[in-house]
Amino acid sequence: MSKVTERTQTEGGRETLVSVENLKKYYGGEGMFADPPVKAVDDVSFEIRRGETFGLVGESGSGKSTLGRTLVQLERATEGRVLFDGRDVTTLSGDELKQWRRNAQMVFQDPESSLNDRMTIGEIIMEPLSAHGWKTKQDRRERALELLSEVGLQEEHYYRYPHQFSGGQRQRIGIARALALEPEFVVLDEPVSALDVSVQAKIITLLEDLQAEFDLTYLFIAHDLSVIRHICDRVAVMYLGKIMELGETGELFESPANPYTQSLLSAIPRPDPTADRQRITLPGTPPSPRDPPVGCQFSTRCPAKIYPEEYDDLSDDVWDAIERFREVVRERSRQELGLVDQARLRLGLFSKYDDIDEAVADLFGGLDAPEAVTDAIESAREQVKAGNPDAAREALFDEFNGICDRERPVLQGVSDSGQQSYCHRHAPEYEPPETVLQRRSDDE
Amino acid sequence: MASSTNTQNAEPLRRDDSTVLSRIADNPWPAARWVAVMGVLVLLELGALLGGFLNVVEALLIAVTGLAEVTVGLVSSSLAAGILGFQQSAASTLSGLRADTEGIPTLLSRDVIPNQGYQPGGTGAWEGPFLGLEPAYAWALRLVLVLAYALVLSYWLFRGWLVFREHYRQMEWSPTDDVVDKLRTHRWGQFGIVILVLFLTMGLFGPAMGPTTVEQNILSPYTEDSRIEYYNAESGSVETVFAGEANFNAKSIGSQDSNVGPMTYDDYGRFHPFGTLTNGRDLFTFMMGGARISLIVTGIAIGLGTLLAGGLAMVSAFYRGSIDLGVLTLADGIVSVPRLLLLIMVSAVFANTWLGNILDGGFLLAVVFGLTIWPFLWRAVRGPALQVAQEAWVDAAKSFGQQPSIIMRKHMFPYIMGYLLIYASMSAGGIIISLSALSFLGNGLGISPPTPAWGRAVSLGQGLVSGPSWHISFIPGAMIVLLVTGMNAFGDGIRDAIDPESDTGEGGETTAAGGGG
Ligand code: SF4
Numbered sequence: 001m002s003k004v005t006e007r008t009q010t011e012g013g014r015e016t017l018v019s020v021e022n023l024k025k026y027y028g029g030e031g032m033f034a035d036p037p038v039k040a041v042d043d044v045s046f047e048i049r050r051g052e053t054f055g056l057v058g059e060s061g062s063g064k065s066t067l068g069r070t071l072v073q074l075e076r077a078t079e080g081r082v083l084f085d086g087r088d089v090t091t092l093s094g095d096e097l098k099q100w101r102r103n104a105q106m107v108f109q110d111p112e113s114s115l116n117d118r119m120t121i122g123e124i125i126m127e128p129l130s131a132h133g134w135k136t137k138q139d140r141r142e143r144a145l146e147l148l149s150e151v152g153l154q155e156e157h158y159y160r161y162p163h164q165f166s167g168g169q170r171q172r173i174g175i176a177r178a179l180a181l182e183p184e185f186v187v188l189d190e191p192v193s194a195l196d197v198s199v200q201a202k203i204i205t206l207l208e209d210l211q212a213e214f215d216l217t218y219l220f221i222a223h224d225l226s227v228i229r230h231i232c233d234r235v236a237v238m239y240l241g242k243i244m245e246l247g248e249t250g251e252l253f254e255s256p257a258n259p260y261t262q263s264l265l266s267a268i269p270r271p272d273p274t275a276d277r278q279r280i281t282l283p284g285t286p287p288s289p290r291d292p293p294v295g296c297q298f299s300t301r302c303p304a305k306i307y308p309e310e311y312d313d314l315s316d317d318v319w320d321a322i323e324r325f326r327e328v329v330r331e332r333s334r335q336e337l338g339l340v341d342q343a344r345l346r347l348g349l350f351s352k353y354d355d356i357d358e359a360v361a362d363l364f365g366g367l368d369a370p371e372a373v374t375d376a377i378e379s380a381r382e383q384v385k386a387g388n389p390d391a392a393r394e395a396l397f398d399e400f401n402g403i404c405d406r407e408r409p410v411l412q413g414v415s416d417s418g419q420q421s422y423c424h425r426h427a428p429e430y431e432p433p434e435t436v437l438q439r440r441s442d443d444e
Numbered sequence: 445m446a447s448s449t450n451t452q453n454a455e456p457l458r459r460d461d462s463t464v465l466s467r468i469a470d471n472p473w474p475a476a477r478w479v480a481v482m483g484v485l486v487l488l489e490l491g492a493l494l495g496g497f498l499n500v501v502e503a504l505l506i507a508v509t510g511l512a513e514v515t516v517g518l519v520s521s522s523l524a525a526g527i528l529g530f531q532q533s534a535a536s537t538l539s540g541l542r543a544d545t546e547g548i549p550t551l552l553s554r555d556v557i558p559n560q561g562y563q564p565g566g567t568g569a570w571e572g573p574f575l576g577l578e579p580a581y582a583w584a585l586r587l588v589l590v591l592a593y594a595l596v597l598s599y600w601l602f603r604g605w606l607v608f609r610e611h612y613r614q615m616e617w618s619p620t621d622d623v624v625d626k627l628r629t630h631r632w633g634q635f636g637i638v639i640l641v642l643f644l645t646m647g648l649f650g651p652a653m654g655p656t657t658v659e660q661n662i663l664s665p666y667t668e669d670s671r672i673e674y675y676n677a678e679s680g681s682v683e684t685v686f687a688g689e690a691n692f693n694a695k696s697i698g699s700q701d702s703n704v705g706p707m708t709y710d711d712y713g714r715f716h717p718f719g720t721l722t723n724g725r726d727l728f729t730f731m732m733g734g735a736r737i738s739l740i741v742t743g744i745a746i747g748l749g750t751l752l753a754g755g756l757a758m759v760s761a762f763y764r765g766s767i768d769l770g771v772l773t774l775a776d777g778i779v780s781v782p783r784l785l786l787l788i789m790v791s792a793v794f795a796n797t798w799l800g801n802i803l804d805g806g807f808l809l810a811v812v813f814g815l816t817i818w819p820f821l822w823r824a825v826r827g828p829a830l831q832v833a834q835e836a837w838v839d840a841a842k843s844f845g846q847q848p849s850i851i852m853r854k855h856m857f858p859y860i861m862g863y864l865l866i867y868a869s870m871s872a873g874g875i876i877i878s879l880s881a882l883s884f885l886g887n888g889l890g891i892s893p894p895t896p897a898w899g900r901a902v903s904l905g906q907g908l909v910s911g912p913s914w915h916i917s918f919i920p921g922a923m924i925v926l927l928v929t930g931m932n933a934f935g936d937g938i939r940d941a942i943d944p945e946s947d948t949g950e951g952g953e954t955t956a957a958g959g960g961g
Binding site: 043069072073074097098099101102104105106108109110112113115116117118119120127128132159160161163164174177180372 | 445615616617618619622658835836837839840841842843844845847854855859917
């Protein structure tokens with residue numbers, strides 16, 4: 001870890017601007033009877049260097065937007081620190097916070113909602129300046145006009161209302177507003193994903209030009225890998241509130257280390273068709289952030305998951321069926337039973353979960369599973385039918401838990417250039433992810 | 445089209461911060477034309493306009509100082525007494541000023557177009573009314589002129605905005621334009637606006653609209669000023685009589701021989717457009733006199749309620765969590781107190797105190813109504829407020845450190861103002877009805893007699909509805925219904941006008957948005 005940190009400071013001569021340390025953002029979960037909290041961002045650490053574009057990619061619900069919002073203090077961190085130029089900004093409040101806000105601005109995803117329709121463009125762009133009592137009204141006006149031309153709009157747009165603009169133009173206005181206070185750091189929260197493809201490229205170019213002109217540092221949030229690849233210097237891949245992999249963009253795209261990144265990248269068309277990487281389709285859906293896996297966040301869907309040694313000989317198909325079955329049981333255990341169902345349960349009339357039979361038949365029908373497996377599945381099935389999916393879930397966990405189920409991996413360096421990945425398979429005793437994925441996909 | 449008249453477009457954008465005044469200086473004609481007409485309109489009725497304006501100022505002053513007095517009174521009674529002193533001196537200054545304005549000649553006054561008089565000899569030309577017309581026609585002429593004047597004046601004010609929009613506004617288009625343009629094709633909403641203007645006219649020009657004055661006919665009918673001349677058929681000569689005496693012989697008490705119905709004359713040659721009350725007073729004059737106090741009380745109540753509801757809705761939506769819950773609890777608490785009981789209690793406690801006497805008891809009513817009606821409005825606008833608070837522009841404003849109060853005012857208020865207007869106009873109807881109902885109940889509730897209040901007229905004629913004196917209850921009742929309908933029409937118009945989907949023709953979305961509102 002320390003080795004990696006050292007390198008980030010020397011390499012390219014770029015110093016750290018934003019340093020995120022063990023940041024957590026949980027929603028809800030306070031009070032004795034509350035549901036468990038939603039862990040939107042769950043213990044994340046990384047650094048953003050001055051002048052770079054740091055990409056943050058992930059599916060919706062991965063916590064990437066929450067992370068971005070927490071960095072600009074739109075959300076209060078539950079735990080952890082955000083050091084901006086070495087200063088912890090999560091503890092700022094009042095005037096100090098307001099002063100600091102000048103340094104960190106945000107561009108929002110939806111250009112329809114990010115501008116107040118009842119204000120003219122001039123008013124919108126001037127507002128941050130007025131809020132900070134920036135010079136005189138005359139100067140603010142000049143600055144707004146200047147910003148309009150910086151973002152490729154005309155001066156006569158000053159007196160128009162947002163309704164009179166297209167999505168791309170509105171996004172330009174949003175960018176002008178974010179730049180008004182001359183921030184060092186700008187969070188771009190999916191700035192182009194709501195726009196037409198033809199407009200996307202123009203906005204990206206504009207952002208790049210502005211970065212060069214004003215020495216901006218970007219955090220670029222996206223779910224679209226191709227955009228990230230184009231604009232970002234370094235990328236972090238998020239899944240369920242956790243950074244799965246982080247590294248230089250080129251390297252990460254060329255040789256992804258983490259199974260999650262590999263499956264993501266396998267989905268985008270590759271420039272080099274001879275490279276034999278097969279498309280990996282992830283089974284199932286991401287688990288609820290209220291109830292994340294105990295071990296690796298990706299363990300419920302990971303195609304490279306480490307299985308327990310006792311079951312070394314199981315075929316991939318059987319494993320797949322087991323994992324899907326566990327997912328079904330997990331779903332059941334999350335449901336709250338209504339009063340009627342609880343009464344039925346007491347009376348032995350409970351039948352709500354009888355469809356578990358079908359699931360078992362679907363998943364294991366035609367599979368040649370060893371007895372130990374079928375026994376475990378059978379008893380879990382019984383327990384679910386008896387209205388006790390929690391116990392079934394526990395039992396399945398005990399029976400099939402490998403290290404991925406039990407323990408959280410650590411984000412560790414996997415290359416000389418600072419690439420880091422969050423996976424048990426990088427430990428020497430396990431087969432590395434790429435070979436496993438290669439083998440498992442070849443088997444199909 | 446607009447660009448040919450809008451000088452702003454022709455020139456490159458000015459770097460200087462040009463003000464409306466400098467833009468007017470550059471292109472003075474449209475403004476000059478408007479101002480000239482407006483000036484003539486104002487001069488015509490300067491006295492009445494100033495009087496009405498001072499009335500509103502006085503009501504506002506009393507409302508503000510009254511509230512301040514009560515609040516401060518909780519902390520320090522000497523400070524409160526100071527405020528009270530200020531209020532009384534300011535109010536008396538204002539009353540003095542108002543008395544002065546009555547001396548300013550106005551065109552559409554009863555001095556210029558009088559309608560009271562007598563026929564010397566019992567037939568032929570009238571002595572007294574305008575141009576010797578029959579009193580009914582003289583009165584009708586004045587009434588029509590006043591109403592026409594009010595409508596023209598309202599239109600001209602709107603026209604002023606149009607002139608500004610076309611010639612002096614830097615924005616070629618603004619979202620308000622859409623709202624106004626939609627209202628311009630919304631007949632039902634326009635009906636509401638016209639009704640509103642008519643009733644406001646009654647409040648403002650009421651004294652000139654009645655066939656006689658509240659002073660002469662109702663408040664002090666036995667003073668020397670209140671003598672009227674009439675032709676006595678028995679003696680065959682013109683005699684004078686106190687208005688009160690004449691009233692005594694002009695009662696409408698439900699029997700054929702003692703009834704002065706709508707559009708008839710009494711024995712003293714006085715014309716009664718709406719007939720007379722059970723005590724012989726002129727119902728039309730009574731209604732006009734009641735309009736001012738009813739509208740002022742309703743205005744204060746709804747203003748206070750809307751202010752509280754809007755402010756608290758924004759606070760709820762912006763901070764959410766425990767603050768929202770606190771407001772909710774407060775609102776529920778207030779709703780659970782029966783308003784009538786509260787009104788009776790407050791009226792009893794403050795009876796005969798200075799607070800209970802402001803606006804003849806109307807001020808206290810207005811405050812109680814305002815303080816009890818906001819929870820309903822708050823509930824109605826909290827949803828929209830929550831929705832606005834979710835918009836990314838609110839986040840954007842937070843992200844550059846804008847103050848919460850400014851965020852609420854600039855980024856949330858414009859979006860809930862429409863809803864507030866809608867719900868306020870609709871609940872104003874309820875307040876008017878409740879006010880009338882209170883006067884109807886009587887017993888020290890409502891506006892104290894003899895100050896005219898609409899509900900009192902309804903209550904006076906209650907037992908006579910089925911007889912010849914049906915007009916006493918029916919006409920005031922119908923007028924209240926008309927005003928409430930107008931208010932609702934106005935609310936409907938605003939709702940349709942601010943609904944962005946209402947003219948796109950996408951039926952499904954329109955209904956969805958309407959349902960959400
Ligand atoms: S730790 Fe296990 S489950 Fe997680 S990514 Fe690595 S192999 Fe997959």
